[in-house]
Amino acid sequence: MLAEFGHFALLLILVAGFSQALLFSPLRLHAGRIVASLSFGTKTVTAVSGNSGNEALSDVHEPDTTPHSSALPTPFPNNLIALPLIILALGILSQAALIHAFVVSDFSLPIVADVSHSSTPLLFRVGAAFTPDGGAMLLWVLATALANIVFALQVFRRASNTPTTASSDSLFIANALSILGLVIAILALVTLIDADPFLRVAVAPLDGRGMSPQSQDVLRILREPVLYLGLAGLTVIFTVSIAGLLTHKIDRSFAETLRPWVIGAWLFLGLAIAINAYRSYSQQAWGNWWYWDTAENSLLIPWLLTTALVHCRAVLEKTDTLKSWTAFLGLSAFAVGWFGVYLTRSDLLGPLTETLSQSADSTALLVGFCLLFSAAYFLFWRQSDRMAEQKAFGFVSRESGMFLSSVTLSLIAAVILIGTIYPLVLRWVDGENITVGAPFYVEALLPVVLPLMFIMGFAPVLRWRQDELWLIGRRMKLAVMLSLIIVLFVSIRFIDLSPLPLIGIGLAGWILAAALSDLWARLWHQPDHGESKYRNLQLLGPRYISMTLAHIGLAILIAGGSASAVWEEQVVLSARAGQSIEVGPYNLQYEGVALLAGENYATRQATFILYHHSLPVAELFPEIRYYPIRGTETREADIFHGRDGDVHVSVGDRSEDGGRIVTVRFLPMMPWVWTGMILMLIGGSISILTRMFLRIRKNGVPAS
Amino acid sequence: MRFSLAVIPLVLFAALAGIFLINIDKDSSVVPSVLIDKPAPDFSLPPLPGADKGLSRADLTKGKVSVLNVFASWCIPCRAEHPMIKRLSNEADVPIFGLNYKEKDPQDGVKWLEELGNPYQAVGMDLSGRTGIDFGVYGVPETFIIDGQGQIKYKHIGPVTSEVLEKVLLPKIAELKG
Structure with missing residues (x-):
């Protein structure tokens, strides 16, 4: 019966979302209706919310005619968080109901029967709740509800800190909350139409089909909540941008409101990408960390746009310029995020193995996407010409550097988007099936990535407003020399290296050298505060530190990626127990295969002892798992992360001569890739955490 | 100038959305099968x-147009489409064969047919899934229409709904029968 509660809660989310959209919509505020009974408003609006979809959509354009309202009836701040709180509670309720159905293996729900089985371990039964369409949509709704309440708290605190909130400010807040409610309602509606997770069948099967073995992985399960939290962050960015467009309030305080969301979304999407990369590296036995497949691209594109947004938002906050561009990126980041979900959820790009017997229907997801974003871009078109930039900046300035980098980042995103949907469009146009793979992306992206990385080196040392070229030259000379030395060293040391990885390594060296020399200059050459180095470190501020960390992280990532691709060593052989395999500086001794039982699988686990200079350093256990429920095998590689590189071992079938096929790869500098990713994520976290820490210290415990 | 620039996102978005909306009906499950017009x-x-x-x-x-339906007792859409397969056997005068795909226990298929009724003239049991692979089956249910010479003429992926039955399968069978 709990599933029915969940279903009802999902329906109520739809209602409450529309209520929030209506209650906070300027329409209603203008009507001057009493909104004091906001928390109980749900019931009164229930009656109209059924057909209010169009109404709510048209609200988006409404304040166009009356942008500057006078005094508002003050529905907030007191009741501001009541409705978001209700939505969050409902979201938790319906998610809990679904997870409960998976935990108790209620196979009368087809969604459970399709991707779960009574023998699936508990953790994966919970994780299975997120893999099918309906479950994932529900998670998305929940994440958005969470972002909704956090955003409400954020504006609530701001409103209560400044008692005399300007009316345009409250209008801005009301607009943002209204659209957030609308998005939640649309998502809930899409869930109900496309893939209602709570449907029942009359005759329940005796047992489920089992979870796809590829998904039975802790990282795979972690990825889903992280991904949807990132998307929820994008949702808030989107709604804040719309509200800013509506009220002509794209200014510094707008940028400040946006700040935690932009960095938060960047962080979560980046984490999802990192998890995805490590998972495909470790689980699928062929062990690459990036494939340019749809699922990966649909994470990368919004992440790139969010990265662009991080930069131009900073410019907006600092100098009050780049208004339209920031708003455009704010809209587009969520647009591509949603579109990415659509691409991966629908079976447009070939049938998905994970949803075998389900006919995935994502029509409503697409229709909702088209409606919401055509309204958004229409609004952008109508409003952005009223936001002419008042101030200009010199071509050689920090603004211009950051603007250029955000443009190139968006170009990269556009190229990847085109590469992702081009095969689809081609198939529709002349029925031809092609695949776009790594060669295309490398060729098409190179002309955009190279200038970006070049800009990345010196943009952080530019001065705001106006700078002089010769001054830059003076500041950058150390970095230029260092990166030239690196390129020269690598090209002489490895004389037959092809130019491409050399360029990658050189540019990584350039970014690294530029970031470090700037850091060094700030720490030791600061004339004003020469008395204390520690003071200099403090003066850098969390923003500078997080930026530098993220840039260094990217440099390390690129260097590691290039190097591991070039100097990879691979050995494939048919090994017998006791045999020794030499790879790179390591020696791998094969001990044999044991047949073991896992919780819901049988596994052939091979044992290897890894020697480094004849000293044993680790034992590695690659496996072939057989999952009897689905009757499929997965091959789990085992990886040793050494200081000089990763040793990646996987085993295959028995070969004809009685040995075991063993694939060993030594990927030098591969740990650099993971270190780089982690550094970037730490950089983002520092930026958010210090901010939160400072705020709590200033205001005491945040009111909630 | 600004006016014209700001409209670009809208135009691009409309174009993209248009392409996807127009093609929404193009059932992507009609993946061109390499086996179409090839002998089974x-x-x-x-x-x-x-x-x-x-x-x-x-x-x-045997010189008669026939239908091959891939099903499995663990497959929920198969349960949903089963009444349609029965309708097909009533409405189209063709032999319907069943390919019982990857059962865990051979008895499962028997119980399933006892419970829901057996519209199949004959059922082959493909426990290993090898024949399914030869037919290019990548999910259950799938339904093949095969002409009298044993050539695969049509392949439907996913459950047969009444719409598919009336608008696709029956006309196709009628056309093949001539």
Whole structure:
């Protein structure tokens, strides 16, 4: 019966979302209706919310005619968080109901029967709740509800800190909350139409089909909540941008409101990408960390746009310029995020193995996407010409550097988007099936990535407003020399290296050298505060530190990626127990295969002892798992992360001569890739955490 | 100038959305099968426990248009489409063969047919899934229409709904019968 509660809660989310959209919509505020009974408003609006979809959509354009309202009836701040709180509670309720159905293996729900089985371990039964369409949509709704309440708290605190909130400010807040409610309602509606997770069948099967073995992985399960939290962050960015467009309030305080969301979304999407990369590296036995497949691209594109947004938002906050561009990126980041979900959820790009017997229907997801974003871009078109930039900046300035980098980042995103949907469009146009793979992306992206990385080196040392070229030259000379030395060293040391990885390594060296020399200059050459180095470190501020960390992280990532691709060593052989395999500086001794039982699988686990200079350093256990429920095998590689590189071992079938096929790869500098990713994520976290820490210290415990 | 620039996102978005919306009906499950207009692969499958007759390629080449339906007891859409397969056997005068795909226990298929009714003239049991692979099956249910010479003429992926039955399968069968 709990599933029915969940279903009802999902329906109520739809209602409450529309209520929030209506209650906070300027329409209603203008009507001057009493909104004091906001928390109980749900019931009164229930009656109209059924057909209010169009109404709510048209609200988006409404304040166009009356942008500057006078005094508002003050529905907030007191009741501001009541409705978001209700939505969050409902979201938790319906998610809990679904997870409960998976935990108790209620196979009368087809969604459970399709991707779960009574023998699936508990953790994966919970994780299975997120893999099918309906479950994932529900998670998305929940994440958005969470972002909704956090955003409400954020504006609530701001409103209560400044008692005399300007009316345009409250209008801005009301607009943002209204659209957030609308998005939640649309998502809930899409869930109900496309893939209602709570449907029942009359005759329940005796047992489920089992979870796809590829998904039975802790990282795979972690990825889903992280991904949807990132998307929820994008949702808030989107709604804040719309509200800013509506009220002509794209200014510094707008940028400040946006700040935690932009960095938060960047962080979560980046984490999802990192998890995805490590998972495909470790689980699928062929062990690459990036494939340019749809699922990966649909994470990368919004992440790139969010990265662009991080930069131009900073410019907006600092100098009050780049208004339209920031708003455009704010809209587009969520647009591509949603579109990415659509691409991966629908079976447009070939049938998905994970949803075998389900006919995935994502029509409503697409229709909702088209409606919401055509309204958004229409609004952008109508409003952005009223936001002419008042101030200009010199071509050689920090603004211009950051603007250029955000443009190139968006170009990269556009190229990847085109590469992702081009095969689809081609198939529709002349029925031809092609695949776009790594060669295309490398060729098409190179002309955009190279200038970006070049800009990345010196943009952080530019001065705001106006700078002089010769001054830059003076500041950058150390970095230029260092990166030239690196390129020269690598090209002489490895004389037959092809130019491409050399360029990658050189540019990584350039970014690294530029970031470090700037850091060094700030720490030791600061004339004003020469008395204390520690003071200099403090003066850098969390923003500078997080930026530098993220840039260094990217440099390390690129260097590691290039190097591991070039100097990879691979050995494939048919090994017998006791045999020794030499790879790179390591020696791998094969001990044999044991047949073991896992919780819901049988596994052939091979044992290897890894020697480094004849000293044993680790034992590695690659496996072939057989999952009897689905009757499929997965091959789990085992990886040793050494200081000089990763040793990646996987085993295959028995070969004809009685040995075991063993694939060993030594990927030098591969740990650099993971270190780089982690550094970037730490950089983002520092930026958010210090901010939160400072705020709590200033205001005491945040009111909630 | 600004006016014209700001409209670009809208135009681009509309174009993209248009392409996707127009093609939303293009059922992507009609993946061009490499086997269309090719002879059905050679196979010979044992019968279900208790039945006397299995299924082999010879059954498909008796000069009559036939339908091959891939099903499994663990597949929920199969349960949903089963009434349609029964309707098909009533409305189209063609032999319908079943390919019982990857059962864990051979008895599962028997129980399933006892419970829901058996519209199949003969059922082959493909426990290993090898024949399914030869047919290019990548999900259950799938339904093949095969002409009298054993050539695969049409392949439907996913459950047969009444719409698919009336608008696709029956006309196709009628057309093949001439």
